[in-house]
Amino acid sequence: MRTTDGQTSPDNSMRASFHTLGCRLNQAETASISATFVNRGYRIVDYGADTDVCVINTCSVTEGAEAKCRQAVRAVLRRSPNAYVVVTGCYAQVGKEALQGIDGLDLIVGTAHKMQVVDLIDAPQKEDAPRVVHTTKIARDDFSLDVIGNYSDHTRANLKIQDGCNFACAFCIIPFSRGGARSRKFPDILREARGLVARGHREIVLTGVNLGTYSGDGYDLLQVIQALEDVDGLDRIRISSIEPTTIPEALVDWMGTSSKLCPYLHVPMQSGDDDVLQRMKRRYTRADFASFIERVAERVPHVCLGTDAMVGFPGEDEAAFANTRLLLADLPLAYCHVFSYSGRPHTYAQRYMDPVPPAAMQARSRILRELSARKKAAFYRGFMGRTVRVLFERLENSGSYIGFSDNYLKVGVKASEDLSNRMALVRLHDVSGGLAIGEMVSSTG
Numbered sequence: 001m002r003t004t005d006g007q008t009s010p011d012n013s014m015r016a017s018f019h020t021l022g023c024r025l026n027q028a029e030t031a032s033i034s035a036t037f038v039n040r041g042y043r044i045v046d047y048g049a050d051t052d053v054c055v056i057n058t059c060s061v062t063e064g065a066e067a068k069c070r071q072a073v074r075a076v077l078r079r080s081p082n083a084y085v086v087v088t089g090c091y092a093q094v095g096k097e098a099l100q101g102i103d104g105l106d107l108i109v110g111t112a113h114k115m116q117v118v119d120l121i122d123a124p125q126k127e128d129a130p131r132v133v134h135t136t137k138i139a140r141d142d143f144s145l146d147v148i149g150n151y152s153d154h155t156r157a158n159l160k161i162q163d164g165c166n167f168a169c170a171f172c173i174i175p176f177s178r179g180g181a182r183s184r185k186f187p188d189i190l191r192e193a194r195g196l197v198a199r200g201h202r203e204i205v206l207t208g209v210n211l212g213t214y215s216g217d218g219y220d221l222l223q224v225i226q227a228l229e230d231v232d233g234l235d236r237i238r239i240s241s242i243e244p245t246t247i248p249e250a251l252v253d254w255m256g257t258s259s260k261l262c263p264y265l266h267v268p269m270q271s272g273d274d275d276v277l278q279r280m281k282r283r284y285t286r287a288d289f290a291s292f293i294e295r296v297a298e299r300v301p302h303v304c305l306g307t308d309a310m311v312g313f314p315g316e317d318e319a320a321f322a323n324t325r326l327l328l329a330d331l332p333l334a335y336c337h338v339f340s341y342s343g344r345p346h347t348y349a350q351r352y353m354d355p356v357p358p359a360a361m362q363a364r365s366r367i368l369r370e371l372s373a374r375k376k377a378a379f380y381r382g383f384m385g386r387t388v389r390v391l392f393e394r395l396e397n398s399g400s401y402i403g404f405s406d407n408y409l410k411v412g413v414k415a416s417e418d419l420s421n422r423m424a425l426v427r428l429h430d431v432s433g434g435l436a437i438g439e440m441v442s443s444t445g
């Protein structure tokens, strides 16, 4: 097993496995935590395999996400009753009382100590009751992460550059689970990026809670991207979810011309109704959001624009929902992730006394999911007959190599040669099973 310093650990070393729930930022953090275990001599095994330590990095964004976390803990304990089981992440921060009730769980680590998990279990011995390492004081200082993320897939890597949020949207628990906004130190971002590229990663996905508010060492997000473009061997930079009010015009223009910054933005809309947006304490109106999306679509050729919509926010009546549906239908969006409102402790929205009935929430959710599927299919169909640049990731059981285009089309190609981690030009001719199907035109390395 490789350590992050390129060394080999002995086969009789302790085994650790990892499971991530929730967002891309959690995935980035799991990769960092995993790297600290590798550096300590652990052998990383697949989640589900027999293990000595299992770390579950959790999510608390909805009640359903929390229930999945508890299920995951119980599943690990059933499978590996002797494993030392650790829960960290957002649910460990805001739901430690519920977790403490799970028999067999050994360690609960809140947000502030997440990166120290390996230090906290020096000699993993099952505990009689869960040990809790937790504080509500989450530092607001800029931070470093002294590791290179450990990913089993060597094509794309997530790179955490920011954490926390100061925006206090009325539905959102993240400012409580992760604390206030803070940025990763600029040189530390470049150091990890170079390390990831040296491991063979060709695409980096920038992650954070509120990426657009990045302000480390006097640099902003665009300056981070521009510096990363100069990292030798890095072919692609992608921005993960980013708040609509935090994207400067200069970044849109850069995306329109850069050969490395992917033409892709996931910009959460949440609602298309001004009254709901105001009650959500979002920082834009329906018209602001619409004009932003239209501007990006005009200025960034072939851009893939995605969004999130929340249904069932308290007070969302049929007219408000119709405003959301119609705006989504009208805008040049490629897809929409749909969430149902889930009341979260501590949040402002807990004060609202006009809940939407569950049946209405389910119906609205279904309508938007169907709309999203139609929009996605139309977006894919728009590229038939065109040639796109694809970075291939893996061979699937179907016999097709799967990869993503710059603008995030999921592409499948039949090929006799090994295309893993290769870039190629692909001419697309069909849409099937959620894939854009094509033929290789040429391999570009």
Ligand code: SF4
Residues within 6 Å of the ligand: 165, 166, 167, 168, 169, 172, 173, 174, 175, 209, 210, 243
């Ligand atoms: S911007 Fe709003 S929704 Fe996003 S993390 Fe911050 S508070 Fe939550």
